[in-house]
Amino acid sequence: MATLPKPKSLSLQAIRAESRNRDLEEKIRQENKRNTLVLILRFLTDNRYTSSYEKLAQECGMSLKEYDVCDNVFLGEVVSEFESFYEVKFGRKPKLVKKVSGKTSTLAKAESLFGGRSNALRDAGGREEKKTEYISGYAKARERREKGRQNLEKAKRQSEAIAKQQSGGTRGRAEGGDAAEAPDEGGDDFGMTISGTATGTAAPVNGHGESTSDGEESGDEFYNNFLLKPIPDMGSVELGELAAVITRDIYVKSPNVKWDDISGLGQAKQLLKEAVVFPHKFPHLFKGILSPWKGILLYGPPGTGKTMLAKAVATECRTTFFNISASSIISKWRGDSEKLVRVLFQLARYHAPSTIFFDEIDALMMARGGEGEHEASRRMKTELLMQMDGLASTQSDGKFVFVLTASNLPWELDSAMLRRLEKRIYVGLPEREARQTIIDGALREFKVEAEEGRIAGATDGYSGSDLFQLCKECAMRPLRRLLDRYYKGGESGDVKAELGPIEVEDVEEALKCCKSTGHGFKKEYEEFTKEYGS
Numbered sequence: 001m002a003t004l005p006k007p008k009s010l011s012l013q014a015i016r017a018e019s020r021n022r023d024l025e026e027k028i029r030q031e032n033k034r035n036t037l038v039l040i041l042r043f044l045t046d047n048r049y050t051s052s053y054e055k056l057a058q059e060c061g062m063s064l065k066e067y068d069v070c071d072n073v074f075l076g077e078v079v080s081e082f083e084s085f086y087e088v089k090f091g092r093k094p095k096l097v098k099k100v101s102g103k104t105s106t107l108a109k110a111e112s113l114f115g116g117r118s119n120a121l122r123d124a125g126g127r128e129e130k131k132t133e134y135i136s137g138y139a140k141a142r143e144r145r146e147k148g149r150q151n152l153e154k155a156k157r158q159s160e161a162i163a164k165q166q167s168g169g170t171r172g173r174a175e176g177g178d179a180a181e182a183p184d185e186g187g188d189d190f191g192m193t194i195s196g197t198a199t200g201t202a203a204p205v206n207g208h209g210e211s212t213s214d215g216e217e218s219g220d221e222f223y224n225n226f227l228l229k230p231i232p233d234m235g236s237v238e239l240g241e242l243a244a245v246i247t248r249d250i251y252v253k254s255p256n257v258k259w260d261d262i263s264g265l266g267q268a269k270q271l272l273k274e275a276v277v278f279p280h281k282f283p284h285l286f287k288g289i290l291s292p293w294k295g296i297l298l299y300g301p302p303g304t305g306k307t308m309l310a311k312a313v314a315t316e317c318r319t320t321f322f323n324i325s326a327s328s329i330i331s332k333w334r335g336d337s338e339k340l341v342r343v344l345f346q347l348a349r350y351h352a353p354s355t356i357f358f359d360e361i362d363a364l365m366m367a368r369g370g371e372g373e374h375e376a377s378r379r380m381k382t383e384l385l386m387q388m389d390g391l392a393s394t395q396s397d398g399k400f401v402f403v404l405t406a407s408n409l410p411w412e413l414d415s416a417m418l419r420r421l422e423k424r425i426y427v428g429l430p431e432r433e434a435r436q437t438i439i440d441g442a443l444r445e446f447k448v449e450a451e452e453g454r455i456a457g458a459t460d461g462y463s464g465s466d467l468f469q470l471c472k473e474c475a476m477r478p479l480r481r482l483l484d485r486y487y488k489g490g491e492s493g494d495v496k497a498e499l500g501p502i503e504v505e506d507v508e509e510a511l512k513c514c515k516s517t518g519h520g521f522k523k524e525y526e527e528f529t530k531e532y533g534s
């Protein structure tokens with residue numbers, strides 16, 4: 001711990017100021033909510049939505065008798081202010097999209113409430129639609145998508161040329177080689193209005209449908225530009241609701257976990273890059289015998305970083321990432337989980353390239369229980385296996401869907417499922433070096449007086465999450481001492497008192513009370529890895 005940076009200064013004054021700030025923030029949040037409701041109530045009244053007004057007033061416990069807008073601020077103006085701000089920031093107006101079902105008319109596709117209304121006119125008979133020009137936002141978006149498509153083709157040609165060179169074939173030209181069809185950019189298979197989303201394989205495409213100039217894009221940029229396509233028309237209200245439930249599990253913000261945030265686990269990281277990241281970057285290198293795996297299983301004791309690895313994939317790989325907790329599928333949709341699984345894969349194809357992450361897959365795919373097994377559960381498992389089989393064709397048509405799973409008790413998984421999870425990666429307990437890195441990271445803001453390497457040396461068998469608990473316990477001790485002084489001194493107490501270091505005794509006491517949780521199943525993991533591991 002000799003090289004630790006200067007400890008963070010935490011004075012009683014700072015604690016009080018922080019507490020006051022929190023109260024203030026909460027007050028502002030409440031006022032903001034109240035103001036929004038007043039604006040909506042006024043809007044409903046002005047537009048004579050009388051019963052909606054009454055219902056809302058009843059539900060939120062407020063009315064215009066109590067509050068009203070006094071400065072001529074109206075919801076419509078707020079929206080147009082926002083439109084202008086958005087246009088300045090992103091170079092286009094925000095738009096709402098209109099859902100259409102069945103055969104989609106071009107006119108309907110073009111319609112949007114914000115600046116995207118179509119000029120398309122119906123002919124005199126009112127039957128035939130005339131395809132004319134679309135104004136403002138839509139036309140610009142189309143232009144951008146076209147530009148993005150051209151860039152995609154260019155990147156794909158370059159990627160093909162590299163592939164040819166690598167396979168020892170004729171020297172490929174980076175430009176002008178035989179370009180295959182660019183991947184379907186918008187994924188229009190559900191008849192939905194397309195608002196440029198991040199899709200494509202050979203080159204990253206930003207949220208406005210543009211390829212980035214150099215074909216590269218960082219994980220952060222990907223999420224900053226990410227616009228999720230609207231939920232497609234699923235053909236029935238019931239399926240639409242299921243699609244809405246699943247859509248909530250799609251990451252639209254970066255989980256912000258970088259590979260370097262994960263200590264150790266070098267092999268797991270490398271395999272995940274090969275399985276998900278590289279196939280998107282260089283699709284033409286991953287063909288035939290090298291075609292990407294359809295599914296990967298991360299298994300190992302709890303708290304060893306499986307979820308972190310999945311989040312790093314989500315941060316880095318630029319696919320639409322579905323973060324699905326298997327146990328929530330079971331608890332929420334026991335009767336309907338079969339349909340839920342079908343809709344999930346349908347959505348994954350629609351938003352492709354996609355990664356579906358099933359956390360706790362063992363909860364979903366325990367080995368089949370014969371006669372006693374619940375019929376709905378059996379149907380759901382069968383559906384999941386069928387959907388995974390169906391992925392083969394998906395990979396080849398460029399709409400890449402990849403399944404990532406995490407499990408603590410992999411030997412309990414259905415063998416049919418295991419076969420489909422072609423790559424199985426053991427995520428084990430951290431070695432000493434990785435433990436030291438995790439500890440240094442967790443306590444980087446503290447001065448630690450214990451001998452260097454004391455904690456890492458004493459924590460063989462601890463998982464990453466155990467180590468965090470231990471470090472937290474170490475760090476709590478000087479804080480407790482500080483708070484003790486604060487409460488004894490009261491408001492007029494020693495406000496200059498600062499957070500002290502983590503003392504030798506703090507570390508020893510923490511080691512006594514925070515034990516490792518990952519003792520069990522050592523033998524089972526070894527046997528499973530011998531038989532199925534990578």
Ligand SMILES: Nc1ncnc2c1ncn2[C@@H]1O[C@H](COP(=O)(O)OP(=O)(O)OP(=O)(O)O)[C@@H](O)[C@H]1O
Binds near residue numbers: 262408464
């Ligand atoms: N290798 C690691 N490097 C850095 N931090 C780690 C590592 N492993 C675990 N952690 C810490 O432990 C926490 C829990 O890790 P994570 O949720 O990824 O474990 P898990 O294997 O998915 O656990 P579970 O199987 O119980 O879901 C993380 O938020 C992180 O703080």
